[in-house]
Amino acid sequence: MRLVLVGPPGAGKGTQAQFLAAHYSIPHISTGDIMRVNIKQGTALGREVKSYMDRGELVPDTVTNEMVRLRLNEGDLGNGFLLDGFPRNVGQAEVLRAILSEKKSPLDAVLELSIPADEIVKRLSGRRTCRNCGKVWHVAFEPSAVADVCDVCQGELYQREDDKEEVITRRLEVFKEQTSPIVSFYRNEGLLITISASGTVADITERAISALSRVH
Ligand code: AP5
Secondary structure: OEEEEEOOOOOOHHHHHHHHHHHHOOOEEEHHHHHHHHHHHOOHHHHHHHHHHHHOOOOOHHHHHHHHHHHOOOOOOOOOEEEEOOOOOHHHHHHHHHHHHHOOOOOOEEEEEEOOHHHHHHHHHOEEEEOOOOOEEEOOOEOOOOOOEOOOOOOEEEOOHHHOHHHHHHHHHHHHHHHOHHHHHHHHOOOEEEEEOOOOHHHHHHHHHHHHOOOO
């Protein structure tokens, strides 16, 4: 299964990606996660992307496209892959199509997670992430047993810089202006499947697998 997940910030892409990647036995490739790991490790890439991410702006395509090209040439994609957070504009979608066409392995589907704006803000403002293992929590919807401590590894939970209110507003604008056009792009390619991302995590996973059974 070669799958792209599309949806606004906080739609639950990362949450669903874990379950879908396990279900189809494919790697979950999140451009945001790769960038955050680089920031944590203090690499040159991390230094380059940090200020864009903190402001809620897209990282320049030259950086992101090359990062994805390298990742898609690694040797663990025999069963396919799940891309989360890429592409994020029509230029990136065209680059992805070219990379996959060279490999003669086109996408099977693009799954769009659709969610009302007020739900997005609740999800993002309550999100907490473990500094140590990266597990994502939510103060109301999936709280850890002890506030600000990860149940899995006892690491410290933190709020992402870009989950502060003013940056959330900018990320939503960027999504609307730059990312939402890829929905029509993929609809025209005949690849788009849209599901509602409201409800429990388990319900949404079930909905996604049922919708994707048309193509896999
Ligand atoms: P990225 O990390 O990709 O962030 P995003 O797309 O904004 O998505 P999020 O991670 O915020 O949300 P999500 O949809 O994964 O939601 P989650 O599952 O965590 O990108 C960050 C930045 O990196 C960008 O702004 C940009 O600067 C840069 N970047 C990345 N890719 C790029 C690219 N291709 N080009 C250029 N720049 C790029 O869920 C959110 C919360 O809700 C969690 O707390 C979760 O527990 C909770 N939740 C999830 N599902 C449910 C549910 N069903 N019910 C209740 N709560 C739920």
